Amino acid sequence: MRLAQRSRILPRVPLAPMGDIAFLLIIFFMVTSVFIREAHLEVTLPEAAEIERLRDAHVSVTMDRDGKLWLQGEPCGVQELLLRLDTELGTRVDKTVMLKIDKDVHQASFAPLLRILSETGARIAWLGQDRRY
Amino acid sequence: MAKKKKGRKKRGIPEIPVNSFADIAFLLIIFFLVATTMDRMTGNVSELPKGETNEKQQDKTPTVQLHHDKITFQDAELTVSELRDKLAELKLDEREGDAKVVAFEATGDVKYQDYFDTMCTISAAGGVIAIVKEDKKSGK
Numbered sequence: 001m002r003l004a005q006r007s008r009i010l011p012r013v014p015l016a017p018m019g020d021i022a023f024l025l026i027i028f029f030m031v032t033s034v035f036i037r038e039a040h041l042e043v044t045l046p047e048a049a050e051i052e053r054l055r056d057a058h059v060s061v062t063m064d065r066d067g068k069l070w071l072q073g074e075p076c077g078v079q080e081l082l083l084r085l086d087t088e089l090g091t092r093v094d095k096t097v098m099l100k101i102d103k104d105v106h107q108a109s110f111a112p113l114l115r116i117l118s119e120t121g122a123r124i125a126w127l128g129q130d131r132r133y
Numbered sequence: 134m135a136k137k138k139k140g141r142k143k144r145g146i147p148e149i150p151v152n153s154f155a156d157i158a159f160l161l162i163i164f165f166l167v168a169t170t171m172d173r174m175t176g177n178v179s180e181l182p183k184g185e186t187n188e189k190q191q192d193k194t195p196t197v198q199l200h201h202d203k204i205t206f207q208d209a210e211l212t213v214s215e216l217r218d219k220l221a222e223l224k225l226d227e228r229e230g231d232a233k234v235v236a237f238e239a240t241g242d243v244k245y246q247d248y249f250d251t252m253c254t255i256s257a258a259g260g261v262i263a264i265v266k267e268d269k270k271s272g273k
Contacts (some may be wrong), residue, residue, distance in 0.1 A: 021150065022158030029165035045176075046249035050257030054174040072149035098174070101245045107199075109242030110248075115262060127176040128249050 037073035038100070046103040047131040055126050055129055057096040059088045061117070065102040067109040082116050089122055094125040177253050179262055195223060196264070197255060199239040202247055217254050226259025257265035 043064055046085040061081070070077045071084055089095050097117060101110050117124055172173055197216065198205040204212065206219055225233050235255050255262050 015152075015155065019154040019158055022155050022162060026161050026165065029169060033165055033169035043217055046163065046246040048250045048253035050177075050178070050253045051175050052177065054176050054178060056174055067199065073200060095179070101249075103246040103249070105245045106241060107239045107243040107248060109246070110245060111241070111266070114181060115266070118264075123178060123180050123182075125174070125176055126179050126249060126252065128253070130175050 004129045008052070013084060038070065039047055041070060041073070041100075043100050043102045045100060045127055045129050049131045051130045054098075054127070055096075057094065057098040057111070057125055058092060059085070059096070059115045059122075060098040060100065061085070061113070062100040063105055063110055063113060065104055067105060070111065078112055082114070082119060084119050085116070085122070089120060095121070096125050098127060100127045177249075177256050179252075179256060181264065189269065194234050194236045195220075195260075196236040196238060196265075197251060198246060199237075199243045199251055201242050203246075204247075204251060213250055213254055216251070217258065220255065220258035220260060225260070228259075233259065233261045234263050236265050237262045238265040242270075 003021075038060065041062055041064055043062055060072060062073075064070065069081060069099060070105070071081060072088065077082060085097070097120070099117070148222055191199065195207060203210055206216055211219065220235070225235070235258075237252065252262060
């Protein structure tokens with residue numbers, strides 16, 4: 001007796017929903033991501049035991065190991081900092097400035113920066129690392 | 134001669150090619166993965182008041198001084214942990230207004246590491262930091 005051959009369905013990986021999944025992932029990353037503005041700057045943050053978690057701020061001021069100032073990842077002079085900071089903070093509701101200073105910078109270098117920051121009336125988020133980790 | 138029948142051209146339904154969508158989407162994901170930082174920000178938040186303090190206020194205010202890597206509190210040399218204990222004794226977190234203020238003074242040769250560490254200790258004790266400007270003290 002001849003048995004009828006079963007029609008064979010070739011197994012296929014369903015690729016159609018892959019695009020949907022990928023776009024959902026993109027939307028997730030777009031909503032949650034913060035772009036690195038200062039990846040090119042090498043700053044070693046200081047450590048402390050009593051440290052808290054901070055919310056991300058939109059304005060950042062950095063002083064690297066050589067004492068160079070950077071505003072929003074771009075070089076900035078001490079004289080122009082106050083004016084540029086006023087422009088950056090002017091339209092924002094959150095007047096917090098993220099302050100990154102290299103741990104080896106001396107007070108004589110960063111004191112003028114603190115003076116300028118105090119004149120803006122901004123809240124300062126002093127960035128550092130948790131010593132416990 | 135047989136008449137050649139003009140065959141109708143098969144018209145396909147126009148379709149947007151969606152096969153490459155997934156590839157584009159995954160490329161975008163890779164871009165976001167590379168360009169995104171997942172770091173949690175840690176540190177200390179405070180305000181830098183630009184107000185002036187008079188001599189009377191300065192006399193009352195507890196003062197922390199940093200000279201090179203030495204911490205002085207009320208004219209006594211301390212370590213960071215000793216400073217923590219001394220500040221805890223003052224119960225700054227229970228105080229209000231100007232009574233919470235701790236004057237913080239540092240010389241030009243102090244490294245930011247020591248400055249930050251001391252500042253965080255004062256903040257954690259509930260103190261409000263008032264940075265004393267060096268030029269003011271020297272009368273310049």
